Amino acid sequence: MTGMSYALRAEGLKKSFGATQAVRHVDLEVPAGTVLGLLGPNGAGKTTVVRMFSTLVRPDAGRIEVYGFDVVRQSQQVRTLIGLTGQYATVDGNISGRENLYLIGRLLNLSASGARRRADELLERFDLVKAARRPVHTYSGGMRRRVDLAASMIGNPRVLFLDEPTTGLDPRSRNNLWNEVRLLVAQGTSVLLTTQYMEEAEMLADAIAVIDSGQIVATGTPTELRTAVGGQVLQVRPADPADLAAVAAVLSAIGSGAPMTLADDGLVVLPIGGESELTQAIGALAAAGLQLAGIDTHLPSLDEVFLSLTSDVPDRTTT
Ligand SMILES: Nc1ncnc2c1ncn2[C@@H]1O[C@H](COP(=O)(O)OP(=O)(O)OP(=O)(O)O)[C@@H](O)[C@H]1O
Ligand SMILES: [Mg+2]
Known part of the structure; x- marks a missing residue:
């Protein structure tokens, strides 16, 4: 060898x-x-x-x-x-x-x-x-x-x-x-x-x-x-919770799915494919004049990855 x-x-x-x-x-x-x-x-x-x-x-x-x-x-x-x-x-x-x-x-x-x-x-x-x-x-x-x-x-x-x-x-x-x-x-x-x-x-x-x-x-x-399984999740927190709907409206034009508003947490989350969409989101939110308290992305958890790859799970997601 x-x-x-x-x-x-x-x-x-x-x-x-x-x-x-x-x-x-x-x-x-x-x-x-x-x-x-x-x-x-x-x-x-x-x-x-x-x-x-x-x-x-x-x-x-x-x-x-x-x-x-x-x-x-x-x-x-x-x-x-x-x-x-x-x-x-x-x-x-x-x-x-x-x-x-x-x-x-x-x-x-x-x-x-x-x-x-x-x-x-x-x-x-x-x-x-x-x-x-x-x-x-x-x-x-x-x-x-x-x-x-x-x-x-x-x-x-x-x-x-x-x-x-x-x-x-x-x-x-x-x-x-x-x-x-x-x-x-x-x-x-x-x-x-x-x-x-x-x-x-x-x-x-x-x-x-x-x-x-x-x-x-x-x-x-x-x-x-x-990365192979799920893309990433973008999470946006407006400075003013009253802006949640406006943030969601801006984000609906971006990403690989519909934004979801978590009113109790003061967050809007959006599945995205990668960093270019993160950059796009930041630009669009700034252009709309929305003040943010936080924005970040994370990968799906490894448990989510495991479940999506193995067949023992009834609601298996395909990739
Ligand atoms: N000596 C054996 N005789 C008959 N079937 C066997 C034998 N050893 C393993 N098997 C079967 O082969 C398959 C794989 O078993 P294995 O023990 O390699 O799985 P495993 O991934 O280690 O599972 P676990 O997480 O439960 O330990 C199972 O269907 C098991 O029933
Ligand atoms: Mg074993």
Whole structure:
């Protein structure tokens, strides 16, 4: 391979379980040292993609590579590069959190003292110091999840798969996890993160791929996705609320839809295609002699983007 180095690549990936086409056709590229957020509703195929990349499920068709190693034919090499946190906890409930982490470190060829040090470091980072010596089966759901996440990070993997990592975590634990992921990425780890939350993808991901019914339906940075879907929203606040109707009248000649007056908020909002319409609006409002208290534009929220791209929503908007 030449040029950019990719941590993960898949081309024409397919997987069926009986009659269910879990993954119909997936192409993905994750440049080394970046985070890709794989975003999709329940049953979209996210876990199946992760399981194929992590050598746990064999694809029916397609090419799939981790750092240039073929996941099917070179699975041994691939396993040394990856850390995996499954959607469901996988640590041993009968032994303590600290022992779990220590043993995994040893399995990954850390020295006894190295494994102990790494275990203690992660217990600290994931707020598990107090519970460290208790058997994991006595932990709460969120604590268990945190041990599982810590376990996937023990070996400072080159590639980390996080399958809905923050499901069931409280806001503080979620923040700790995000920080931990950022730290690993700063050290060169590449991440494939699945999530149902736009917010999480936006916090962590360099790029987002939206998957629906086993197919990638959109890819891009969060900003690109917002722009692709909905254009922007212009919001105008006249200095004098008595001017709302006059503002709306001026704006009705501009933009890609009819202006809407929100009398209670003292605002007129208008969908627009881009900046030229913003400039036009400012000019027209000034020419009409209308005093403004505020004017701004914003992109549609990422949740709006997600809903408009995926099919599970009854009132899906097409683009
Ligand atoms: N081992 C399996 N046997 C049969 N069907 C499966 C299996 N694994 C996944 N599926 C089916 O494949 C589809 C995709 O499942 P997958 O778990 O990849 O979705 P997901 O995007 O991870 O969903 P969620 O957000 O609920 O975790 C679903 O219809 C699921 O029922
Ligand atoms: Mg899943």
